[in-house]
Amino acid sequence: MNVEKMKQFMKENGLTPKDMANAAEINESTWFRKMNRDGDTVTVKEMNMIINAFGIPKEEAADIFFNEKLA
Numbered sequence: 001m002n003v004e005k006m007k008q009f010m011k012e013n014g015l016t017p018k019d020m021a022n023a024a025e026i027n028e029s030t031w032f033r034k035m036n037r038d039g040d041t042v043t044v045k046e047m048n049m050i051i052n053a054f055g056i057p058k059e060e061a062a063d064i065f066f067n068e069k070l071a
Contacts, residue, residue, distance in 0.1 A: 001034075001038070001040070001042050001047075001066075002039070002065075003035055003039050005063055006039065007035075009060070009064055015054070017031050017035075018031075020050060023049055023050045023053035024042075024049050025046075026046065039065075042065070047065050051065075
């Protein structure tokens with residue numbers, strides 16, 4: 001996950017770490033740990049839950065959750 005893009009998304013949409021944790025159905029402290037580990041431990045399930053909860057468009061989701069462009 002591109003943590004900087006996630007932080008930008010959160011800021012632009014007025015979302016807190018608690019909002020993100022709730023969407024992914026994890027503890028807020030777990031969200032902080034995932035963000036501090038460059039988002040490398042965010043699961044596909046958590047990604048999908050966040051994308052669906054906030055209606056993130058596919059291209060924006062790809063920019064946030066994948067560090068490289070998808071084919």
